[in-house]
Amino acid sequence: MSKRRFAATNDSKTLGKHRYGVVGGLGVVAGADLLLKMIGATQRRPDMRDVDIAFEQRHFDSGPSIADENYNPGRRKFYVYNTLKDMEARGIDTALVPCFVSHTFLSEITPELDMRVISLFDALREWLAREHPALQTIGVLTSTYVQKSAIFERQLGSRYQIVYPHPAVQSDKLMRAIYGPSGVRAGHHGGECVELLAEACHCLVASGAQIIVPGLTEVSVLIDSLRPLLAVPVVDSNLVYAEYALGCEAAPPVREFKLGVVGGVGPAATVDFMHKVVRLTGAARDQDHIKMMVEQNPQIPDRTANLIGSGADPTISLLATCKQLEAGGANAVAIPCNTAHAFVDRIQPYLEIPIVNMLSEVVQHIRSQMPAVGRVGLLATSGTVSSGVYRDVAEAAGLCLLVPDDAVQDLVMAAIYGERGVKAGFTSGVCSDHLATAIDHLASKGAEVILLGCTELPLIAIDVAVRRSIVLLDPTEILAARCVALAGASTVEVRR
Template identity: 60%
Template sequence: MRREVSGCSSSVRPVVRYGVVGGLGALGSADVLIKTVRAAQNCKPTGGVDIAFEQRHFDDGPGIADEDYNPIRRKFYVYDVLKGMQGKVENALVPCFLSHTFLSEITPEISYNVVDIFDALLDHIRGKYPEARKIGVLTSSYVRASCLFEQRFEGCAEIVYPDQVVQRDALMQAIYGPSGIKSGHHGSGCLQLLLETCDNLVTKGADIIVPGLSEIPVLMASLQSLTPVPLLDSNLIYAEYALGHDRERERHSFKLGVLGGVGPAATVDFMRKVVSLTRAERDQDHLKIVVEQNPQIPDRTANLIGNGEDPSIPMLATCQRLEAEGANAIAIPCNTAHAFVARIQPYIGIPIINMLTAVVDHLGAGNESFTRVGLLATSGTVESRVYHDIMSSSGRETLVPAPEFQARVMEAIYGSRGVKAGYVSGECSEHLHAAIDHLLENGAEVIILGCTELPLIELDPVRCQHVTLLDPTEILAHSCVALAQ
């Protein structure tokens, strides 16, 4: 159910869904949640807001206050919670500075925005404290040793920490000690230890102080009035920044979903073409691709020209699984399947890259103005008229083979020695050459190999030297690479 947060405009706008990862520090996470709700009521975002808070049992065990703390269990916990929110939120907050030491390892595997707390702090400091030369930091010994603040604040200001003895005996005790905030104590003892730490930072020249522990802002009301330099509420800054974050979404690594298996060899051919067309100097420059090779999807041609089972629902279910896996767009390397795309597109939230539209765009982008386009495809594609309609809308005529030559095309694809049976030369090549010659004799200026298996068939380059053959699989691969890059 969608709702508008009280106090926001009554105009109809999309509700933005936020998730808060809890459990990494119950009090700090709850503080971020409360401040996010309050900020949303002031209508910071452009539309309504839904906020999901997920806190599972997580026992970090001893040693979290130590420099040599091992965060591996925490890393898996954060990944698991963020993955569980996939499809449910558009933005997530991880209110734990320690988790930001490894968050960059997780975010490429998450298909939505995970808001960076350091981006929030930098934005705030540069806007309100541009003259600050030294930033005092209150954080755990592990985060301090990781030099995360130095890396993320590089070029902004010098980072200063408490003296080691103050770090150990005051700050760590205030947070992790038996009478510390994590144990549920908010009394004068914790407050006095934190004030002692802040005073130490001031003596070291800190112009402002940034809490790098989400528990410290829980006592912000008491601390701010007693600290001689500005003490930032990092939890509130994070919450307010996240609510405006949807206006300028972080760019995430593009992931392409491929509905494969229609047919299987054509899917492999498409993947090969995507890889070969991608500008890359190393493995990491290539596209992220998630493929469901589902050859059990009913034959598209059999449904279009006979009484074959409808493939619409299996195609839709496959697309929905690809969407759930974090795909940003879907490619279907099958011409005939595009007769069903209009049916299933309304039921998924990501676009299906239309192969047929890409072919028309390719024709329009060329130097030659072809107006009579030959089509070699399955009888299902021909009878569905999907190519006829899209070519007609672009002012082009579609030519298809006479029945006896269409039969030869089908034999090249589905015959006992056809490409779907694993053959790429011999009889299937002769059938395809005959159909090409036939279309040329009837005035075709360019010919579309409108079944993704047809480009797999070997042709005599001498016999084809005077004809332009378009490979929709390659054109689709071009479109996918262009969309990603």
């Protein structure tokens, strides 16, 4: 299925000002070099002199194998992810990651963030096209691991021919210049490391490179020493990255649609709803299914007890649960409980994400799929019936809502709340008999279709003959179908 993706916005973008964060520690001198170049770039632009830039550097030991083609970046992934999430929590909305190794896995991280992460490759692509429009061949200085990952080919290869140093030069010159005992990472910024870098660049020029693109952010630290030694230009990747980040209004981050589910009202109905979402999703693999976040809160006070008696008010508990889902990145909320919808109008104004209204979806389904139907029977808790929430939405759509007589309504409540009712874990026997009696009762009153308007009622076994006698609608199924459709709809903006 085509899943809905959401662009996250925030107040800083609305005000035209970003809070930038630089992930340091991935190469100590490279991160500091980028920070200095960002500050310098802001000073050259009067409109950005008050920009906020946070620099986050923690101890991170890459290990000696970072220069090796078989380097395992697992620890680096966790470092980058945790640093970006901490920045996000502090209100930073735009981040820079000055590390080409990290860009090989950055696409694994960005879908889990509600902040923009500026791509080094976007910066290089834009700068090369603008400054060197006739360019055909670029020489790349990068680690053996990054070279093997082929990220330069994926990002720039459609436009440019990419050449690397010969293997012996790569290992004996370039890797030594950066990672060796006299290399940049060991604190040396001149002498042997510059000479080794120059030899690697000469190899690239001999292979046809018209420009040198450092794929090691440490090279930019030595850029002034290196340039006079070469016959072709050398790109200052850090400066290009800094200026691009400050000057671009990149698209906001996108993330897959995430459905928040208010669970525990009741617990079995929650599982039933999730099962229906999964079943109704057109998926060929696990990754095609919808993200769901469930806040299972069975301690939300009973909705029916509040509506028909003196039970505790569940409004704040429902709102708090929805807020938890909102804070967890949900883009919409589903509440698989008909009775709880009597409280939705009170809650919705305090949320920035929509609650998918099961009641209105059910009525819309009847109107669109069964236009000839005029009389609808409702089997639900006494709280749902007495609240009038279904009646209001049904009558607004021109439908006549029929409810059971008091004695039959007592049977419905026994099927739900009784000692052998569905909330006690029973799905057949007495509760099935009570439900069948209530269905026959509403049919005799003229109902053309009957709503099983408590999310536990569809869990009760119903005789095949009863099912064939009249159309029974499952609001949980209709809600699930609507959530699946919502996830597959076009991109919209949501707020963080």
